[in-house]
Amino acid sequence: MSPDEMRLAVLIDAENVPYSNVKGIMEEIAKHGTPTLKRIYADWTKPTMSGWKNVLLENAITPIQQYSYTSGKNSSDSAMIIDAMDILYSDQVEGFCIVSSDSDFTRLVTRLREAGKKVYGIGERKTPSPFIAACDKFTYIEIISASLQNSRTFENGAKKEEIAEKEQRSGTVSIGKNIINLISVSINDVEDENGWAFLGDVGNLIIKKQPDFDPRNFGFYKLTHLIRKLKEFEIEERDTNNSKIKHIYVRNKSKRND
Numbered sequence: 001m002s003p004d005e006m007r008l009a010v011l012i013d014a015e016n017v018p019y020s021n022v023k024g025i026m027e028e029i030a031k032h033g034t035p036t037l038k039r040i041y042a043d044w045t046k047p048t049m050s051g052w053k054n055v056l057l058e059n060a061i062t063p064i065q066q067y068s069y070t071s072g073k074n075s076s077d078s079a080m081i082i083d084a085m086d087i088l089y090s091d092q093v094e095g096f097c098i099v100s101s102d103s104d105f106t107r108l109v110t111r112l113r114e115a116g117k118k119v120y121g122i123g124e125r126k127t128p129s130p131f132i133a134a135c136d137k138f139t140y141i142e143i144i145s146a147s148l149q150n151s152r153t154f155e156n157g158a159k160k161e162e163i164a165e166k167e168q169r170s171g172t173v174s175i176g177k178n179i180i181n182l183i184s185v186s187i188n189d190v191e192d193e194n195g196w197a198f199l200g201d202v203g204n205l206i207i208k209k210q211p212d213f214d215p216r217n218f219g220f221y222k223l224t225h226l227i228r229k230l231k232e233f234e235i236e237e238r239d240t241n242n243s244k245i246k247h248i249y250v251r252n253k254s255k256r257n258d
Contacts, residue, residue, distance in 0.1 A: 006033030006118065011080050013100035014042035016123065017141070018053045024144040025122055026059050029097050032120050032137075036122040039064050041079050074135070077104045084108055085194050088115055095119065098135075098181055103128035109250065110134050121211070138212040146216070179233055182206060182213070184252050187233070195255030196236065199248040224248055 006137050010029055017025070029035055038061040042049055043066070056063055085108075087093060098105055101121075109119045109131065121127075121135035125142055132138040138154075187207045191197040191203035193223040203223050206213050220226040227233050227250055239245040 006095050007036040008033040008095045008120075009037040009084070009093045010035045010039070010061075010096050010097045011084055011099065012038075012040040013077075013080060013098075013102060014040050014049065014052060014063075014103075016101045017099055019052045021141050021145055022055045022059055022061075025099060025141070028122065028139055028144050029120070032097070032118075033095055035097070037087060038062060039083060041066050041083075043067055074233060075145045077102065080105070081108050084112065088117065093117070097122065099123065100131075101127040103131045106131045106134050132212045135211045137207050139214060140217065141210065143214060143216045175226070175230070177219070179213075180230060181231075182210060183227065184232060187250055187252055191251070191255075195250065195251045196249045199227075199235075199250050202250060 008029065012022075012025075025079070026035065036058070040052075040056065041062050041064045042052075044052075044065050045061055052063070052074055055061075064079055064083070080100075084096065084098075087096075088111075090119075094113050096109075097120045098109060099122045106128075109121065112119050113134070113136065119135050121131060121138040122141060123131070123138070125140050127138070127140075183202070183206065186202050186209065187195075187197045189205060190201045206223075215221065215223045215226040220229070224235065228235060232253055234251050236251070238248045238249060240247055
């Protein structure tokens with residue numbers, strides 16, 4: 001199913017997400033499918049929630065009121081979980097997007113995937129690893145914010161290639177041996193007899209192994225840009241029937257002499 005065809009239920013924990021990031025979050029979600037249901041949960045009687053009004057109106061997100069029964073406890077958890085299960089059984093969507101940094105949603109995500117639904121997670125870098133691992137794909141809010149800022153820079157006249165290949169932006173992490181090994185092993189898993197692997201297949205496999213993998217985490221717009229910077233791999237572009245489209249293949253350089 002293509003992203004345009006997949007219907008998504010977007011459930012946002014407002015107590016764990018800054019409202020300034022909502023525009024970028026919704027643009028990120030659009031890459032995965034069409035947000036059919038959009039709900040956001042919080043105790044809207046709190047003065048701290050007043051800044052959300054315009055954001056919700058601009059993005060057509062339905063606010064769900066959940067009173068805080070206990071001081072210091074996130075009140076949105078139970079309401080989100082109940083709504084998610086109701087949506088699951090109504091069979092209105094093919095996937096869910098859970099926007100939160102709270103590990104309390106880990107079991108919910110696992111249950112939704114057990115039911116055959118795609119689940120995309122979005123949260124801050126502080127998100128506990130069990131929640132991240134439970135998702136089909138997890139994206140950090142900090143990376144979405146950086147991408148949105150770079151898009152504005154591009155609109156103001158900067159070259160997209162310069163933005164895409166700029167290494168180590170603020171907030172990114174270094175490319176360690178564990179990431180290089182992840183890429184290398186994934187290439188081995190789907191390579192042909194000559195050691196070449198279609199980059200799209202490699203990328204999909206990496207996400208299955210490590211849901212929070214994203215080239216933007218390392219300062220690159222696409223996986224192609226990241227791999228070009230690593231001496232351990234080589235890239236080959238192959239022509240297709242469409243002169244405007246090329247297929248990208250990647251190989252471990254150690255295979256060259258095999």
